[in-house]
Amino acid sequence: MKNIVYVTGHKNPDSDSICASIAYTELKNKLGIKAVASRLGKINRETQFVLDYFGVEAPLLIETVKQQVSDLDIDNIAPISKDITLKKAWSLMKKNNVKTLPVVDENETLIGIVSVSNLTSNYMDVWDNDILSKSNTSLENLIETLSGKAIYLNEKNSNCEGKIIVSAMQPESIKTIAEKGDIAICGDREDAQEMLIKAGASCLVITGGHSLSDAIINMAEKNGCSLVSTPYDSFTASRLITQSIPVGYVMTKDNLVYFSEDDFVDELKDVMLETRYRSYPVVDANHKVVGCVSRYHLISKNKKKVILLDHNERGQSVHGLEDAEILEIIDHHRIADIQTGNAIYFRNEPLGSTSTIVANIFFENGIRPSRQAAGVLCAAIISDTLLFRSPTCTSIDKMIATRLAKIADIDLEKFAKEMFKASTSLSDRTVDQLLYQDFKVFNINGMKIGVAQVNTMDLESFDSKREDMIKLMENKVKEENFNFIGFMLTDILNEGTEMFVAGPDKEVVARTYDKELKNNSMYLPGVLSRKKQVIPPITATISNTK
Incomplete structure (x- = not known):
């Protein structure tokens, strides 16, 4: 889809990532920019509650932003019928300045390709004088x-x-x-x-x-x-x-080389290197011809356009980001390793939620968010700040959340309790679901670490899952070469986190908090924020060690 801006959060999206994308897409569309809210993973339970509460559809799931055939300015050539004459086909080629034409049946499905070489054989070959009969002209x-x-x-x-x-x-x-x-x-x-x-x-x-x-x-x-x-x-x-003679008699119909709109440009290059055709038909999902692509189309600058929210770390971003054009980054985390070829709009503020920044951009532009946008933004701020209990929370977060709550017509305390109650029970969830619900990868001074976080009001429901969680973490460390993985089980009511750690360098976490790991875990009172109370001190420990 050309000229569309994909607004997306990070992998394993949380409420802030999803809700900020939805609201910022609304803002962009109001400003005349054709944007689509996107996501890079499944919607978690909390976020689904928020979307259902405000009647908002989940963003489009995308797997990659690598350049595809649909992003290219291909030749939009109308396919021809197998019954038209060679003379008519030649006339169409001259008119459209092309060397090949796709041939379709009555259902507009690709059945062959007629090229200049097919037509010139009409003169270079010695036809027998029964050719009109043989070709059913x-x-x-x-x-x-x-x-x-x-x-x-x-x-x-x-x-x-x-x-x-x-x-x-x-x-x-x-x-x-x-x-x-x-x-x-x-x-x-x-x-x-x-x-x-x-x-x-x-x-x-x-x-x-x-x-x-x-x-x-x-x-x-x-x-x-x-x-x-x-x-x-x-x-x-x-x-x-x-x-x-009808083109159906001379067209190439065996071993056709054609592409789909969903094919990646890198794949086209490999095929074109192995073949020597001037152009290749392109078909849609229904196998209907939509145009033709040639080698010169591959130099197209029509990369997918993306806006990144709630992250600026390549490991957390969409696959194929290196092939896309990043237009903006809006985030509230540390500045990491994403690089761009051009100057972009980059907004990073030390606030409790990316949704606070997005709401501010609405108000700065004099635009009132819809009730749905205001509602999901407010919910995301509540989620990211644990209803203003998190140390990442600022007075700006509280002020913006209060303003959004009025637009969305919700009571902050009442809504927060409903949301957390609907999302924090762990009894019916697997350890895989818990670990990957909000899992982020960080590269710190050459060390690869992963930190997941789950907020709950029901710690007891996790007791039977402790051993399975440690085994899962240890397996992931070995399979993906992590130095260590941490799992934060955060108690919203008592404002503390039990930290589970696995990996060869797990002692980094113990040194960071000057605590002893017992059965691969430790309790950290007052620790609620991965962004402010976990990643910065761990980064400092790793830096001082090296």
């Missing part, structure tokens, strides 16, 4: 190709049946070559015309635009011989007549 095609006029057409025989002959001889000599069903090119000699009709010709092509006598017309009607008049001379008519 219609009289309609013949008339069109010769710019002719039908004087009489035998309705019982609409196709050319016999061989092509040119009557450039005495009538008596015609007897030796003329056979029943022949297509005969002749001039204005009435005796020759009469001899051809008697010989059983299926069609006479009268050159030079000459008229026919009533006697010849009557004889032709009685013998079922079609009569066609052409303004061309005999030589020209003889040269053009084989161009009335």
Whole structure:
């Protein structure tokens, strides 16, 4: 989809990531920019509650922003029918300045490709004079190709049946070559015309635009011989007549090389290196032709356009980001490793939620968010700040949340309790779901670490899952070469976190908080924020160690 801006949060999206994307997309569309809210993973329970509460659809799930065929300015060439003439196909190629044309059936499904080489073989190869019959050429095609006029057409025989002959001889000599069903090119000699009709010709092509006598017309009607008049001379008519062959007879129909709109440009390059066609058909999901792509299209600058919210770390972002054009980044985390080729709008503020920044941008532009946008933004601020309990929370977060709550017509305390209650029970959730619900990867001074966080009001429901969670974390460390992985089980009511740690360098966490790991875990009172109370001190420990 060209000229669309994808507004997306991070992988394993939380409420802030999803809600900020939805609201910022609304703002962009109000400002006249065609934007689509996107997500990079499943909607978690808390976020689903928020979306259902305010009647908002989940953002579009995207897996990559790598450049695809649909992003290219391909040649939007209308496909042709297999029944059109070679002459018509050649005319279309010249008109559209292309070397190939896709051929489709009555359902507009690709069945072949006709190229210049297919057409030139009409002249370079030695056709036998039965070619019109073999190719099942219609009289309609013949008339069109010769710019002719039908004087009489035998309705019982609409196709050319016999061989092509040119009557450039005495009538008596015609007897030796003329056979029943022949297509005969002749001039204005009435005796020759009469001899051809008697010989059983299926069609006479009268050159030079000459008229026919009533006697010849009557004889032709009685013998079922079609009569066609052409303004061309005999030589020209003889040269053009084989161009009335339908393209379906000469097109390439085996081992077709074509692409889908969803194919990635990198894949096209590999195929084009192995083949030498000038252009290739492109089909949609229903296998209908939408155009043609050539090598020169691959230099297109139509990259997918993205706006990144709630992250600025490559490991947390969408696959194929290096092939996309980043327009903006709006975030409230540390500045990490995403680089851009051009100057962009980058807004990073030390606030409790990206949604606070997005709401501020609404108000700065004098635009009032809809009730739905205000509602999801307010919910995200509540989620990220744990209803203003988190140390990341600022007075600005509280002020903006209060303002949004009025627009959304909700009570902050009441809504927060409903949201947390709906989302924090852990009893029916697997350890996989818990670990990956909000899992982020960080690269700190050459160390690869992962930190997941789950907020809950029901710590007891996790007791039976402790051993399974440690095993899952240890397996992930080995499979993906992490130095260590941390899992934060955050108690919203008592404002503390039990930290589970696995990996060869797990002691980094113990040194950071000067606590001993017991059974791979420790309790951290007052620790609620991964962004402010976990990543910065761990970063400092790693930096001081190295």
